[in-house]
Amino acid sequence: MTAPLVAFEDAAVTFGKLRALDDVTLHLPRGAITGLVGESGSGKTTLCRTLLGLTPLSSGEVLFDGMPVRTHLARGARAFRRRVQMLLQDAVASLSPRMRIGSALEEPLRIHRLPLEEGRERLIGILRRLGLPEDIRGKYPHQISGGQARRVGVARALLMRPEMIVADEPTAGLDVSVQGELLNLLLDLQRELGLTYLLVSHNLNVVRRITDRTAVMYLGQVVEDAPTRELFHRPAHPYTAALLSTNPAVQAARRRARIVLQGEIPSMLAPPSGCRFHPRCPVAQPNCAIDPPALAEVEPGRSVRCHYPFSLPLPA
């Protein structure tokens, strides 16, 4: 197996007393799409921000191409920022209302001090590739649709010829048909350009359709990380199973018994003892309230943080 492009090694982030990321170990293979799912507040955006170096770690490490992100930033933040591009959740709000789209698109060229002429030519090619009319450059953000604004965001990212795209809920707030178009576009680009993606989404159907691997987060921890097909076919962590069973389409396809998540998400400020999921877990045993399970590789390429994972071969 080739070395992953990104490796989170026991990465932790604390905001005051709140531990938003708790010893996350997760590898993102090169050229693959990794999906990140989990309830609101589980730490998905925080994880993305640490990869871009926007949120500092309190311990552990995030390696990009074998080198800590903080070393990349220290050696040349601008060069690193070109290699990893983030698609913002609110594409329209991230465009300045009084700046024409063309200027917004050229902004990164100026910031990164790239030749404007060459950049403009590349931009025209990218706009065409993304199905955006050339005259969009003369428009203002309020004159374009939500779907177009997302594409403008993608165009801006591609202009830098990144190796990796971090997309935090890239389709949130879009009509279903526009969502589908944007996802297909991202998928095509990934195949054409060999990009590596980290894709955060609440939409499990999206994750199932386009990702190669899926990581599931719960209260700041990765609780399962597996090939997407395997994970959806036979979730090993009870939380993964519960999350999948809340999705009608996934459930219908699999005819899985619905596991109802009991209780509220506990506070991140006072996470439960032992396994953080135990108060809501349908199969918890007494030791789950005491011993925190470690993230363990239960079969090649699949890690689970649970004392009693589902439907896996028994250890020899």
Ligand SMILES: Nc1ncnc2c1ncn2[C@@H]1O[C@H](COP(=O)(O)OP(=O)(O)OP(=O)(O)O)[C@@H](O)[C@H]1O
């Ligand atoms: N800058 C910050 N200061 C203090 N707390 C923060 C900060 N950023 C995030 N948090 C807290 O960290 C936890 C994880 O937040 P995060 O935004 O990473 O979750 P998320 O999984 O992206 O949620 P959502 O699905 O709603 O986007 C939350 O409890 C959040 O309130």
Ligand SMILES: [Mg+2]
């Ligand atoms: Mg978020």
